[in-house]
Amino acid sequence: MGRLEEVFAAELALVRPDLSTRYARALPGARAAVMGRLWRSLLAEPLPGAARGQGEVLLADGRRLTGPPRLPYDLGGEPVLWLDGRPWTHPAELLAALGLPGTARLVEDLDNSVASLALSRAGATATVPESPEDYEQSVVDGHPYHPCCRNRPGVSVAEQLAYMPEHRPVVPVDLVAVPVADCLVTGSWPASLMAGDRLLLPVHPWQTRHLDLKPYATGAIPARPLMSVRTLAPLDGGPHLKTAFSTRMTSDVRDISPGSVRACVALSRLLTDLSARLGGRPRIARYLAGAAAPVNGEHSADLSAMLREPTSALAPKATVLPVAAVTRELAGDAAGWLAAFARLAMADALGLLTLGVALEAHGQNLLISLDRHGRPSHLVYRDLADVRISPARLARSGIEVPPVGARLLSDDPGVLHAKLFGSLIGTTFGSLISLFCRGDRAAESRMWRIVAAAARQASDRLPCRPEDRDALFGPDITVKAHLLTQLEGAPPGDSWTRLPNPLATPA
Template sequence: MPYDPPSADAYAAAPLLNCLLREIAQPTAEPGVHRLPGGRLLRVHGTRRPTRPELYDDLGPGRDDVGRLDPAAPDPHGTPHPLDHPALVKLVAEELRLHTGLDNPGLPAEMLDSREAVAAILAARAHTPPPDDPYRRSEQSLVTGHPFHPAPKARGGGPAAAWLPYAPEAYAAFPLTLLGVREDLVVEEGDVSALDALGEAPPGYRLLPAHPWQLELLGGALQQAFSEKHLVHLGTTAPDAWPTAAIRTVYDPARDLFLKFSLDVRITNDIRRLWAHDLRRLRRTDEAAARALPGAWLSDRGYRTASFAFEELAVLVRDGFGDLGDSGAPPLLAAGLTEGFDGSPLAATTDPEGWWEAYLRAVVQPAVTAFATGVVLEAHAQNTLVAVDAAGTPVKALYRDAEGVKLLTDVDREAGVDRAAGWERLVYTLVVNHLTETAGALTEHHPGFDPWPAVRREFARHDLPEATALLTAPTLPGKTNLLLRWTGADGADARYLPLPNPLATP
């Protein structure tokens, strides 16, 4: 039977349905059927990536008032009505209004924008061969993206022509724009010497690379700076860099260097600008993470920007892979392993138990050890790289992104968390967001495999009270991205609801 690739509707519906079912729907006694806040019944197909939503306009013949089927009824299922993506968005908005008493016309527009972005990405991928490098393939594989977000691929509502040349999912690669900033207007901290090797600045200026999409978004905002020669154009870099899954972070393979930029577009929950408060605490959080994760941390070395456009033109310099890139153990993005890409060792392994145990040893130990030293990683799958050996077996994890790090001992309210909140954050990012998704992907490729005994054994290895308690806790924290966005909460204001804990000892 020929393979029928997912449509844009299917890609866009899956994460939206995941949010709806996790956050406001209630399961009924019938598998796949869920009751919505307004009383209507919704059927979905599939589990980890639900698809083909069907709505029953009322209880339907043969159902009682809690949605249970009467097997003796002549037509117990009633008549389901398939929902395309616009109809699903309309339904979700109606149910959220009933559930919260609030309205948010902007979020449905983002959901529709996300679907249109997926359609543009699929069209581009149909005419562009995937990259040869397996690391790059893993970073640029995320067509679904965040599996529990209502609009994971929204790109600010602009036309696809504006952002598609910079989209990792479309296998983009592009030169960076080189600017010169007058020396007396440069603001920098940390080791940013790598920036000076990107080109040559004229006397009295310092090099500042810029993301071309960000410059387009800024439009005429920098016109005065150019007119007054505070800022000058210096051409572009060569060879090209390519965008990672994070979109605003690019990798320059010729220099083995990551660069992270401001991008004034909402991606998932936040406007992706390098905010001043994050930059000013960068050295503190990065140094703490580097101490806690020797050999397992890609350091954010420092930043450079212009005083007159501190956030808008900021660029952050991040370590490359160094010797790891030549060691025969190439890194792969954990989120790419979950989503799937050509050549993924998760799909190819013939020993799921051995592969999974190696994966857990690589990713859990650094994150839990860091917590024990007071560093809370944002250990979700998009912040985790996993190196594999020639057989595809995981051998090492690398974590990244000091912006998401929290410190248990930090008096800075925005950078620090107390121990209970820090552990909750780690459990969400590492177990719920990361391991649950990877386990689900592995199980799909190897039906019947139970991934959770190995996870229990891995956490039991750690002499940490929180790790021990995790093995008997009835629930895990699940982030409520749909409700966060609908109610207009701050993107960094995580709120959780309890999910059944598959780690709890049977």
């Protein structure tokens, strides 16, 4: 048993002993799930000290790691990998044994990911979703390809049970009173979150505790956490509350920079205007307002919040769920369902790219509204802070560049294509097709042909730029390198790798 597995087991015995047996039973599956993600990354990413091959990794010291063949889009776990003939069943222990440069912290993260994933599986309940929040909370395993899919350092067992969506809690979001004159405020901050000359800032209770803010809290809003943990839907309706949660989850610290607060409304306006040019597609979950309070005289990423348009306002009578919450049973006729989704996703994403914005269209940001037959009828896009904007393309479309940070701006087609195609093809379609086909390679090929046909149809109808079409159907796509970006000494920001493109046009 990994070190953190033992720590989690001991704490669980104190706070929820009724889950201890389920947690112990969940551990082998959690290890295999994280091991499968680790094996994918080792086979797909250019890691220092390792050379990739077909079903093996050759280390710089001559040792050889072997395992089952695995395509980049495969889901499912790997119970065991073999290092020079010796079996390894725990991903953190295996990574430590590999001794790759810069992986010391990553070993700890994998240990945390396994323990947290087992806890998630132990605490999750199998219920039929009835509301958008139910669908959000039905996603138990996190990112389908990231080895740190449930990494939550600094969040105890008791806190995970109290705050994480898969445990289906109601979370009291604290309201911290701050003089409005001291705050950075964007958009129209609602009167319901004001008390005289003080702004009532929604603060996650984990953040309240860890920043010692409880004396400043003047009330709370009961809310249900969505997939991203720190965004919550109030029980009585109204805007979703995106709060700071300043620890690493998966791999990034989940605070909210003052720059994001400044840009959120302008960015929402841009995406909404572009969507209107495409006939209102995709629908955009806008940020309505944002605020950052000061810490030591400066507006702080640890004490910020944004108010986002709720899903109910965008599709009040429809079933809406994140792509990550789609199940094989929900899809029914998988081929027909995928064809309907692919037509929408390719038309909407390529349409926005042509106008000047590349979406990060993965399973958490991209939502599907279903018609009465359970088929995708339109898409919703949310969490705008990771799009990429091309000033040159906007100019050609007659649109001014909004006041956003330089991080979001790039005219480099490679940057735009990596952002969009890496998420949409590499994660969203890859995980859906693997989910639907369950390892049937012939069925997977048929499904990828359906997606390719939708991509060709959309690119033929739109005034797509030649470089976009070439990248969409080229031999390779650029996707995020989940391990590489977390190595000690890695440059800030995302790291990337190249994978075979399943939409590639045959030579």
